[in-house]
Amino acid sequence: MKLLAKTNQIYLAFSLVIYLFAGLAFYQVVRIMIYREVESRLRVERLDFEAYIRLHKVWSDSTYFVENKIDVDPVGAHTPQTESFTDTLIRNRYDNELMPFRQFTFYVPIQGITHRVSIRKSLIQSYQLMEVITATMAACLGLLLLGTFWFQGKLSGRLWHPFYETLSRIKRFNLANATPLQLDKPEINEFRELNEVLRKMGDKMQQDYRSLKEFTENASHEIQTPLALINAKVEQLIQSEKLTETQGRWIEAIYQASRRMARLNQGLLLLAKIENHQFTDNQTIDLTALLTEKLEDMDEVLQHKKIAVDIRNSEPFVVPLPAALAESLVTNLVNNAIKHNHPEGRVELLSHADKLWFSNTGSSLTTDPERLFERFKKEGGSPDSVGLGLAIIKEICDNYGLQVHYQETNSWHRFCISPKPETA
Amino acid sequence: MKVLVVEDEKGLAESISDYMNKEGYICETAATFREADERIYLYDYDCVIVDLTLPDGNGFQLIETLKKLLATTGVIIISARNALEDKIRGLEIGSDDYLTKPFHLSELNARVKSLIRRRNFGGHTEIRFREIRVNPSSRKVYVNGQLTVISRKEYDLLLYFLSNIDVVLTKVSIAEHLWGDNIDSADSLDMVYSHIKNLRRKLLEKGGSDYVRSVYGIGYKFGEP
Incomplete structure (x- = not known):
């Protein structure tokens, strides 16, 4: 609910209650005043009546009052004599209508009879x-209510205008952009302070984002050099004739670990670069052709694992992608399909103009398929895998207008790549 | 053969130059742009190994200067950046090869050898090791003068061994030499084994000696038995 609608709603409810209460109170006050007036006049008339009785000792119905104004009835002595004011309705003598009357009842002895x-x-x-x-x-009151309602709406609309303006600017603010957050300086102190704080926060966020970006890249680069050093020294070390078998194995372990770290680092660096949109030279690339080519390149590995490749009605599936990323996408897809395949398994490629399926046989998933594309999600516990391949595939797809889906049916693992539907 | 290594990481430069010296090259190192610049003005090198990011300058600039001074010098770039643009730019200004850190010294050595071979003899030179003779231009292998038919990968493997004689080559470095960086290591190590087995068998069939030795499970060594 919008802020203005909410305040209006509260205001309306509150004034309705107040006005209703005021109306009722006013009505009551007027009523009490009128009754008091009528009753005091009735009391005066009682005095008139008693004076008449004292003077004449007798009551004659015809002399004093007209129509319905007085009733004098003898009552028994034992009737409780309490004076009272009551409301009553009496039928009009001529047009037979019920009329409201205020009635004053009292008891007077006339000629000894009450x-x-x-x-x-x-x-x-x-x-x-x-x-x-x-x-x-x-x-x-109604007019007043409407008037204040209208005025209030106008006023708060104008008062809150800078707030809404700020809100829309923040919505349009893009952290990754170079342009800083631009905000007005409204005359209202609180809003000015708000904008000031937001502007500072925006600048800080952009600065942090930039330095994080630079940090990721620099860190990755800096890590490569010590890794190269470790590799080089290990290579020199293994040339030594004096190594024992055990030492050889230790060195092997160090070597493997440093290779793995290098792969991991390269993967993370690639992810950071994709996220930072550092690849911009989009080209039209036929992924089907590229995948076919890659499968041919990997022929030896496929033969080694006795994996059969099946390429069926593959129409070109053309997407705009930077060449380096297309290569990475395809390599990761193929590597994944080989790595998680079992011996004598199959790999299948099928594509239409707007969709590409790449499937492989393999044992069932043990992890949640939803989380398959997350970083460092490893399946099968292979020690050589760093668990970034699918994350890279997803990141590339997400950043270049593609979507990738995974599904598993009867121990077939199927990846489907298609252009993201246009969202308005 | 004179080789210059331009690398600011001292340990790495030392390793490279040690390796190169063992291979019989005269190897010099330069840790800064200024030092490297001075050296290429003063001396002629057959091959220069350049790191792109130097503390006081850019490796590209160095290559440009080098190419102006002596166009026949071979240039190999070693860089921490695995960027396509860098590779393309390097090739455009006249470098011959590009290696991304971390790399194998044996791989670097093989590339330097192949580069020098190409530069100095236009590839028309035979590589000899005892009874084995390899002709790089026709990609033919002879053992005891007999033509030996080996597969493309086996040929690459043999050439890699011949470039690194008496050196322990790790299985990973062999796998990456044969199939590139993106190969999955678990499968490739098996494949390395089967290629080595086949190569050995083919060389033995033609009356060659067995020069390949397995070293502590880390890798293989090709050399005098």
């Missing part, structure tokens, strides 16, 4: 008054 006297006043005018007042008030 009489219950009820005098009444019509409330019809007061009710009308109340209705008019209530309607006017409701209209005013």
Whole structure:
């Protein structure tokens, strides 16, 4: 939910409650005032009535009040004599309508007999008054509500404008780009401070990103030289005639480890370079042809492991890729298919203009297929593998508008490469 | 034969020059751009091994100068950067080969030998080791004067051995020499073994001696029995 919608919602709910409460209170106050007025007049009339009784000793119905205004009834002596005000409805004599009245009941002895006297006043005018007042008030409050609602919307829209502006700029901000985060200087202090902080953070992030990028690359390069040194010294060492068999094996282990480290380092460096988009010379490359060629190159290994290659209706699958990466992609695919194959297994290549399948036989996966493309995910525990091949394949695909899927059916491992669907 | 090694990592330069000296070359080293620059002005070398990243300059510049001074000098680049652009640029300005660090000394040696052979005799020279005779231009092998038919890989293997006589070659370096860097090592080591076995058999069949010796499981040595 948007911030402005949320504040508006809260504001609306709150003012509705307040207005409703105010309306009710106002209605009550007006009502109480009217009743008080009517009742005080009824009390005055009671005094008038008693003065009349004192003077005339008798009550004549016709003399004093007109229609419905008074009832005088004799009651038994034992009736409880409590004065009370009540609301009542009385039918109009002429048009048979029910009219609201306020009634005052009290007890007066007339000629020694207790009489219950009820005098009444019509409330019809007061009710009308109340209705008019209530309607006017409701209209005013409604208008006020709408007005403030509108004003509030306009105002917060304008007040929060710099915030939304900042938000959209941050969204467009690209860490890998050279352009720094550009933000306005709004007049509101808090927003200005916010922008200031964000700008500093953006600059810091870009700087860190750059130095991390440089670090990865430099570190990898720097590691190659000591590795070359280890290799060279080991090679010199094994020329020595005085080595024992055990020493030979130790040296062999050192040598293998340094080779592995070199491979690992090269893999990581390649990944870093792909991530940093350091390969830009896209060419149109037919992956099918390249894979076929690679399989021919690896013929000797395939024969050695007795793996049969099956290339079926391979139409050219053409993609834009830098040549070096295409080579790396294909090498890793083929190496993977050979490494995880079993003797006398098969490799299959099938391609259409918009899709390429590369499959190999092999034992079932033990790791989660979802995580197969992660770095250092090794399958089969082969000590020579550094576990970067599939990560490199995925990274290349992700960065050059391709997608790669893996699926396993009946001990066939199938990799499917296709162009990423255009996303609007 | 004079070889200059331009490499700022002292230990590595030392290893290379030791190896080269053992092979019978006169090997000199330079650790900085300035030093290397001075040397190539003062002396003529048959082959120069250049590291691209030097503390006070760029190896490319050195190669350009070198090529202007004496175009027949062979140049091998050794670099930590495995970048295609570097390789292409190196070839464009006249270098003959490119090795990515870390490399095998035996591989470097084989490349230097092949380079010198190409430069000095236009490839028209035979390589001889006792009863074995190899003609690099026709890729033919003779044992005791008899033509011996061997496969392409076996030929490469034999030439690699002949370039590194009496030197222990690791199995990995042989595998990478034959199939390149991207070969999967577990399979390739088996393949190295079978190629060596076949090569040995073919040489023995023509009456040659057995010169290949296995060394502690690390690798193989080709030399006097």
